[in-house]
Amino acid sequence: MIVGVVGKPNCGKSTFFKAATLAEVEIANYPFATIKPNSGMGYVKIDDAARQFGKVSNPREGFVLNDKRFVPMQLIDVAGLVPGAHEGKGMGNQFLDDLRQADVLIHVVDISGSTNDKGEPVEPGSYDPANDIKFLEEELDYWILRLINKGWDKFSRSVQQTHDKVHKAIARHLVGLGVTEELVEEVIEHSELSDKGITEWSDEDLFKLSSAIRERTKPMIIACNKIDVNGAEENFKRIKEEFPDHLLVRCSAESELALREAAKHELISYVPGEDSFELKDEGKLSDKQKNALGFIKTNILDKFKSTGVQDVLDKSVFDILKYIPIFPGGVNKLEDQNGNVLPDCFLMPMGSTALDFAYKLHTDFGDNFIRAIDVKTKRTVGKDHELKNGDIVEIVADK
Numbered sequence: 001m002i003v004g005v006v007g008k009p010n011c012g013k014s015t016f017f018k019a020a021t022l023a024e025v026e027i028a029n030y031p032f033a034t035i036k037p038n039s040g041m042g043y044v045k046i047d048d049a050a051r052q053f054g055k056v057s058n059p060r061e062g063f064v065l066n067d068k069r070f071v072p073m074q075l076i077d078v079a080g081l082v083p084g085a086h087e088g089k090g091m092g093n094q095f096l097d098d099l100r101q102a103d104v105l106i107h108v109v110d111i112s113g114s115t116n117d118k119g120e121p122v123e124p125g126s127y128d129p130a131n132d133i134k135f136l137e138e139e140l141d142y143w144i145l146r147l148i149n150k151g152w153d154k155f156s157r158s159v160q161q162t163h164d165k166v167h168k169a170i171a172r173h174l175v176g177l178g179v180t181e182e183l184v185e186e187v188i189e190h191s192e193l194s195d196k197g198i199t200e201w202s203d204e205d206l207f208k209l210s211s212a213i214r215e216r217t218k219p220m221i222i223a224c225n226k227i228d229v230n231g232a233e234e235n236f237k238r239i240k241e242e243f244p245d246h247l248l249v250r251c252s253a254e255s256e257l258a259l260r261e262a263a264k265h266e267l268i269s270y271v272p273g274e275d276s277f278e279l280k281d282e283g284k285l286s287d288k289q290k291n292a293l294g295f296i297k298t299n300i301l302d303k304f305k306s307t308g309v310q311d312v313l314d315k316s317v318f319d320i321l322k323y324i325p326i327f328p329g330g331v332n333k334l335e336d337q338n339g340n341v342l343p344d345c346f347l348m349p350m351g352s353t354a355l356d357f358a359y360k361l362h363t364d365f366g367d368n369f370i371r372a373i374d375v376k377t378k379r380t381v382g383k384d385h386e387l388k389n390g391d392i393v394e395i396v397a398d399k
Helices: 013-021 049-053 089-101 130-149 152-162 166-173 181-189 203-217 232-242 253-264 287-304 309-320 354-361 363-367
Strands: 002-006 038-047 063-065 068-077 104-110 220-225 247-250 323-328 346-349 369-374 379-381 392-397
Touching: 002 013, 002 089, 002 309, 013 038, 013 068, 013 104, 013 220, 013 253, 013 309, 038 049, 038 309, 104 130, 104 309, 130 203, 130 220, 130 232, 152 166, 166 181, 181 203, 220 232, 220 309, 232 247, 247 309, 253 287, 253 309, 309 323, 323 354, 346 354, 354 363, 354 369, 354 392, 363 369, 363 392
Parallel strands: 002 068, 002 104, 104 220, 220 247, 323 392
Antiparallel strands: 038 068, 063 068, 323 346, 369 379, 369 392
8 A cells, every 4th residue: 555645846745744754855945845756654543452452562563652553554755746747847747657656645735825836935825725636636637638548549449349348448558557447347337438439438538537537546635734824724614615525634744743853852752643742851942942842732732633644644544545454363362473462463455354364464374264263352253254443363274
């Protein structure tokens, strides 16, 4: 699973990425500070399943803070996009192609309206951030249309002449996007295209097809950044009404980065996504640092109950992609051979079965599957048993 962080220059996208990963990335107040996509490890927050057994997990990857476990997932930070990216403006085609591998997109928007469509600083409130939401979706639609249009005339005639299944042919045509036959078939069935021969599809038909494919292959969450700037909250409420089908989250990436850096240097105790932090040693803080932390507490945490960064990560994986955390463990022993409690956690698509999990662990476990055991209930389950959020599962396989 790969989560892509996108947005125009100067919206706070690279700040969001650094706050989520603490990776060293260039953050600058000019367009295209990010030229090549940065890749880093972000984390989703879940309950520590070991607490139910009076223990604390020892993750092989990720970490535990208080009673929360942070499970890693890959983030990519793609360079800022500008209108006309699908035409190559601002190195747009390269950046759009970098998004090809992403399963879900976090669109970081300057909700304060203090950057124009080119990413240039302007007076807060003078630009309508709703334009950014529309433009990115349109750019992605045109990008997918460009992929569809490659050799379309020859392709469509060939499909008609060979009587190939249209949805199968288009899925092969767009294999680089991760488009499945089932997805294309669903899109066609829910459109007017099912009543036409493929060679009769118009430019408008192909654009609608591109848009429908984009909605399904590149689902999006909107991180409404710079929520602490004057006028930002009013913009947020207005845009939420304007885009009722979109998932929008208030966000202050700069505040989250400051808190995580302070925690990293042991100045505060802070659990990402929480509504408070504790000072560890006030004497180590400069007046500037105290003022900054005081501002974050009053204007972000007290007001909005989090900086929003962790919420965006969690919602992108759990609400949009609908993944669930599953742990391998034993009924009689939660520890591995080194004594680590529940060292592994796998993020699995909702609807995954015990057999799916066996294959996730190792091909041999899947091929030689006998049964599985729900560790929490100690109940034996079969290969078709559908797993639930937070399940701990022991796989029994033939040797």
